[in-house]
Amino acid sequence: MATTPPAQIFTITPLKPSEISPEEDIIAEGVNLINSTTSWKEGKTFFNNVKTFSHPKREGDGAPWHCRVSEHTKDEVTFDQLWEKLAKDKAINEKEFIHEIKKVTKVKEISPTASIWTLYYTFMPPVSPRVFTELQVIHLDETAPRTGIIVSIPVDLSSDEDLAKLEEKGVKGRYASVERVMDLGDGKTEWRMAVSSTTGGNIPTYFVESSMPKKISQDVPGFLQWFKSLPK
Template structure:
C-alpha cells in the first residue's frame, strides 16, 4: 500500500490496487465518518430496535449515505461473538445470512488485516446479477477498557493493466460499487452497539431514486438476518 493520504475520501469511486492508501489512512478516515453519523438526519426505526440515519450526497460523494444503529444486550449477542463473525472472513459469513449473496471469493490478501474480496449478488428478475469487488480492512482497538472493532469496505477496480489474473476471479454481472464502515463498540452497560454507514450504487440502469427509497429498510434487514443466523449456529 502507498503512504498515508490526507486527501483520501470514502466514496463509491473504485480504486485500482496500487492507488489504495495505507491502512492507517483508511481507518482514520473511517473513524471520522463514523463519528459524523451522530449528526445525520434520523429516519425510520425498523424491527423495533434498528434506527436509521441518512446524509445527502455531498461534493465528495458519488451517492447519498445511509446509517443504521442497533444495540444488543449480552443475552442476545456478546461483543466477542459478533466480532468473530464480522471481523473475521466477513464476506464469507455474509453469504450465510444475506440471501442475495450467492458467491464470494477472496481475490488477494494485502496484509493480515486487509484483503480484496469479490461478491456475487442475485436479485429477482428482471434485475440482473451484480458483482461487487471490495477491499476489506479490519481494525480492533482493545487497548481501552471498552473495545471497538471496525471493518471498512472500499470499492476496488481490477480492470486495469497488471490486474488481469485477479480480474479472472470476478464473476460475470453488472458491476456495482459500495463503501461501508461497520463498528462494534462495547458500551458501559455491557451491551454492544453495532453501527454501519454505507454509500452505494448498483450500477446498470436502475434509477437512483428507486434504489435510495429502499436503502434504509434494506440495510436494517441485515441486523435480524445476522442475529437469526448467529443463534442458529452449532454451540
C-alpha cells in the same frame, strides 16, 4: 495537520489496487466518518430496534449516505461474538445471512488485516446479477470502550488480468462502508454501519435510495437469526 476529508477515501469511485491508501489512513478516515453519523438526519426505526439515519451527498461523494444503528444485549450477541463474525471472513459469513449473496471469493490478501473480496449477488428478475469487489480493512482498539472497525472500499481489478479473472460476470456495483462494533458496558454492544452505494445498471436512483434504510436494516435480524442457529 489537516486530515483528508472522508469523501476522498470513501467514495463509490473504485480504486485500482495500486491506488489503495495505507491501512492506518483508511481506518482513521473510517473512524472520522462513523463518528460523524451521530449528527446525521434521523429516519425510520425498523424491526423495533434498528434506527436509521441519512446524509446527502457531499463534494466528492458519488452517492448519498445511509446509516443503521442497533444495540444488543449479551443474550443476543456479545461484543466478542459479533466482532469475530465481522472481522474474520466477513464476506463468507455475510453469504449465510444475506440471501442475495450467492458466491464470495477472496481475491487477494494484502495483510492480516486487509484483503480484497468479490461478492456475487442475484436478485429477482428483471434485475440482473451484480458483482461487488471490495477492499476490506479491519482494526480492533482494545482501549475502553473496546471498538472494532471494518472498512469496505470498492476496487477496480481491470488493471490486473489475473485478479480480474476471479470476478464473476455481472453488472458492476460499488459501495463504500464503515461498520463499528462498540462495547457499551453492562453486556451491551452497539453495531453501527454507514454506507454509500450504487447498484450500477439502469435501476432508478430514487428507487434504490428510498429502499436503502429498510434494506440495510434487514441485515441485523438476518445476522441474529443466523447466529442463533450456529452450534454452540
